[in-house]
Amino acid sequence: MPIARSRSRLGLLAATVGLSLLAAACSSSTPSTTSTSPSSTAASSSPSSTTNTATGQTLTVWTAFSGALGATFNHVVDDFNASQHAYHVVAVYKGSYSEVLSDTIAAFRAHAAPNIAQIFDAGTATIMDAAGTYEPVHTLMAKYGYPFATSDFIGGAASYYETAADQLDSLPFNSSTPVLYYNKAELAHAGITQPPSTWSQVAADAATLAAHGQRCSLTSSGAYVMWTDMEQYAVWNGYHYATDDNGYKAVQGVKLEIDTQPFISHLALLGSLAQKGEYIWNGVATSTVPLFTKGTCAMYEQSSADLTTIEAAAKFPLGITELPVVAGDPAAPQNTVVGGASFWVLSGAPSSSYRGDAAFLHYLMSPTTQAYWASHTGYVPVTNAASSLLRSQGFYATHPSDLVAVKELTNKPPLSYTRGIRLGYLPEIRDAEASAIAEVLAGKESAAQALATAQSQGDKILAQFAAQYGG
Amino acid sequence: MAFSHRVLPILLLLPELAVVGIFFLWPSVQAIGEAFQETNAFGLRSHFAGLANFQAALQGGYGQAIEVTVAFTVLTAVASMAFGLFLAVQVEQTGRWRTLYRTVFIWTYAVPGAVAAALWLFLFEPQIGPGARLLGALGVHWNFALSGPQAFGLIVALTVWQQTAYDFVFFSAGLQGIRTDVLEAASLDGAGPITRFWRVVMPLLGPTVVFVAVMDVLAALFGSFAVIDVITQGGPAGATTTLVYMLYRDGFQNGDVGLAGAETILLFVLAGILLAVQVRVLNRRAHYR
Numbered sequence: 001m002p003i004a005r006s007r008s009r010l011g012l013l014a015a016t017v018g019l020s021l022l023a024a025a026c027s028s029s030t031p032s033t034t035s036t037s038p039s040s041t042a043a044s045s046s047p048s049s050t051t052n053t054a055t056g057q058t059l060t061v062w063t064a065f066s067g068a069l070g071a072t073f074n075h076v077v078d079d080f081n082a083s084q085h086a087y088h089v090v091a092v093y094k095g096s097y098s099e100v101l102s103d104t105i106a107a108f109r110a111h112a113a114p115n116i117a118q119i120f121d122a123g124t125a126t127i128m129d130a131a132g133t134y135e136p137v138h139t140l141m142a143k144y145g146y147p148f149a150t151s152d153f154i155g156g157a158a159s160y161y162e163t164a165a166d167q168l169d170s171l172p173f174n175s176s177t178p179v180l181y182y183n184k185a186e187l188a189h190a191g192i193t194q195p196p197s198t199w200s201q202v203a204a205d206a207a208t209l210a211a212h213g214q215r216c217s218l219t220s221s222g223a224y225v226m227w228t229d230m231e232q233y234a235v236w237n238g239y240h241y242a243t244d245d246n247g248y249k250a251v252q253g254v255k256l257e258i259d260t261q262p263f264i265s266h267l268a269l270l271g272s273l274a275q276k277g278e279y280i281w282n283g284v285a286t287s288t289v290p291l292f293t294k295g296t297c298a299m300y301e302q303s304s305a306d307l308t309t310i311e312a313a314a315k316f317p318l319g320i321t322e323l324p325v326v327a328g329d330p331a332a333p334q335n336t337v338v339g340g341a342s343f344w345v346l347s348g349a350p351s352s353s354y355r356g357d358a359a360f361l362h363y364l365m366s367p368t369t370q371a372y373w374a375s376h377t378g379y380v381p382v383t384n385a386a387s388s389l390l391r392s393q394g395f396y397a398t399h400p401s402d403l404v405a406v407k408e409l410t411n412k413p414p415l416s417y418t419r420g421i422r423l424g425y426l427p428e429i430r431d432a433e434a435s436a437i438a439e440v441l442a443g444k445e446s447a448a449q450a451l452a453t454a455q456s457q458g459d460k461i462l463a464q465f466a467a468q469y470g471g
Numbered sequence: 472m473a474f475s476h477r478v479l480p481i482l483l484l485l486p487e488l489a490v491v492g493i494f495f496l497w498p499s500v501q502a503i504g505e506a507f508q509e510t511n512a513f514g515l516r517s518h519f520a521g522l523a524n525f526q527a528a529l530q531g532g533y534g535q536a537i538e539v540t541v542a543f544t545v546l547t548a549v550a551s552m553a554f555g556l557f558l559a560v561q562v563e564q565t566g567r568w569r570t571l572y573r574t575v576f577i578w579t580y581a582v583p584g585a586v587a588a589a590l591w592l593f594l595f596e597p598q599i600g601p602g603a604r605l606l607g608a609l610g611v612h613w614n615f616a617l618s619g620p621q622a623f624g625l626i627v628a629l630t631v632w633q634q635t636a637y638d639f640v641f642f643s644a645g646l647q648g649i650r651t652d653v654l655e656a657a658s659l660d661g662a663g664p665i666t667r668f669w670r671v672v673m674p675l676l677g678p679t680v681v682f683v684a685v686m687d688v689l690a691a692l693f694g695s696f697a698v699i700d701v702i703t704q705g706g707p708a709g710a711t712t713t714l715v716y717m718l719y720r721d722g723f724q725n726g727d728v729g730l731a732g733a734e735t736i737l738l739f740v741l742a743g744i745l746l747a748v749q750v751r752v753l754n755r756r757a758h759y760r
Contacts, residue, residue: 130513283616435708442617
């Protein structure tokens with residue numbers, strides 16, 4: 001899940017302001033969505049041409065893909081549009097993950113929803129439990145005759161998005177999982193030959209690195225430390241994150257289980273490292289990528305989706321390995337789950353558009369599309385067919401780093417409580433956790449105090465969700 | 472001539488009434504309605520909730536948000552008025568460079584909040600920004616991303632930096648409105664510069680002070696959104712979450728319309744009380760001519 005609300009956006013801010021002024025200045029008559037050439041403007045005066053043009057019926061897809069990811073996704077979309085003429089998919093970048101979710105909600109309430117929206121992992125319960133908002137993908141695919149089964153998808157991706165009845169209401173798409181990146185040069189300089197595989201080794205290595213002048217040994221994802229160090233930490237080590245199998249079995253009465261020893265000791269460890277400057281995290285708004293790629297910190301817990309970015313920026317031999325586990329925990333390592341997003345088909349569109357939605361989703365999950373997507377981004381292929389296609393093409397032989405995420409996701413078949421985190425308003429719960437983490441790292445509160453607060457805030461959020469969705 | 476005395480006024484008022492009706496009254500009624508309902512994010516299910524949303528609002532960090540908002544409002548209003556008045560008085564006393572000084576001091580208000588925030592962010596980005604390095608060299612362990620007081624201080628400083636310029640404009644205008652013969656008369660009566668300022672200039676500036684104070688409070692309450700959203704997003708741990716920012720987060724980011732509705736009503740009541748008290752107290756001291 002690489003799409004953060006990071007500061008890198010800010011560079012664009014001034015440009016955006018300027019551009020919007022320009023746009024306002026020259027906003028003439030054409031609210032052009034299709035084409036601006038004079039001939040088509042003239043042609044569009046015919047009454048039928050709003051959605052059904054020569055290029056087919058328009059299907060709008062809202063995404064959070066910008067930059068290189070946006071270009072890769074647009075390439076996929078262009079290929080789909082070229083492959084048939086009945087539908088024309090238009091991918092629209094709507095901002096960060098949470099902006100796509102909030103815009104989709106606002107648009108749905110205003111009866112102007114896109115055909116398909118990319119909803120991130122943490123927003124899954126918020127839309128899944130709002131029955132009537134979406135057309136479940138598994139029924140849609142069955143209706144239009146496309147082969148589709150939950151078992152087509154790799155373990156960690158299927159489990160994260162499946163319903164209690166093991167069905168997929170949405171199409172898992174961009175999927176990644178956190179891995180441990182490390183700076184081979186800095187570790188070697190301190191005489192460390194193997195990256196740490198347990199958290200106690202992380203602490204020991206941090207001391208060794210500090211003794212050799214490498215002050216910061218570890219940093220985590222900026223926007224998603226709650227994802228790497230709370231959610232994935234739970235499933236990878238086999239801990240319960242919330243009651244009712246992390247919310248998979250119920251909406252009413254679900255409570256967090258983060259005010260418990262495993263989470264307290266992990267956060268306490270990060271806090272004690274942070275006090276010595278050996279662990280750095282600067283709030284959800286600050287990207288931590290430069291801390292690692294510029295050599296400030298020797299190791300980095302970050303999404304596998306950032307692999308290409310990190311590889312491009314790192315000027316040192318880069319190592320990638322599985323996340324550390326808790327030493328002495330017999331269940332660990334269990335499995336990680338995907339982060340990222342899935343595609344939801346929204347209700348309320350003209351009935352003729354659903355066949356097109358199904359065709360597009362079918363195209364997205366085809367082995368060739370998935371193989372193209374996975375090999376051009378840091379994401380894992382979400383279907384088993386695409387996974388074996390990449391293997392047979394020898395992709396993993398030349399790109400062993402890409403295999404780490406796949407290995408974590410499929411390490412063991414998920415247990416009932418390591419399928420994923422299915423909690424309503426999870427983004428808000430993550431906010432509460434981010435506050436707790438900030439308090440501990442700043443040395444203002446103990447891990448136990450901070451997590452107790454986060455737990456009680458989170459439980460209130462869950463109760464609110466239950467009242468709104470169940471009543 | 473063609474219009475009767477009854478139709479014309481209504482026609483002339485209509486555009487304004489439409490704007491107020493559509494953009495103020497209708498949403499307000501909606502918000503009040505939502506505040507008493509529990510609705511799922513997509514608005515498909517809703518039921519009457521009584522005061523549950525108000526209860527949730529008051530429990531969920533509202534106390535901290537009120538503290539942050541009050542501290543922020545008082546600090547920014549007092550500091551920008553003090554700086555604005557000080558600069559205005561100093562500039563009034565300069566000779567030929569007066570226009571240049573005025574332009575320079577008004578300048579910062581011409582920078583849109585979001586752009587100013589982006590600039591300050593570049594300056595004070597922990598570990599990287601030049602301002603952050605300078606502070607580091609001075610021995611300050613600067614990291615506003617983790618330190619609540621530092622984040623709050625940064626937002627206050629930026630708001631004061633901008634709002635001072637606004638206050639400066641009005642204080643300059645107010646000072647020019649004071650007739651020189653009054654000041655000369657005071658001089659002849661033996662009043663020194665300090666006495667003249669406190670006994671003559673300040674009372675005559677009264678109406679300007681009231682106006683500027685009200686505008687500063689409004690700017691702090693409702694205008695600080697862009698700066699907070701760009702720099703801290705209300706963090707760390709709620710240290711810069713003002714009531715308006717909380718409202719935005721709950722209503723627009725989290726899609727909790729009922730909770731946001733309840734928070735809107737609470738904010739409306741709070742802001743109303745604050746401004747009513749302020750205008751009453753300050754008006755008592757102001758001398759209108």
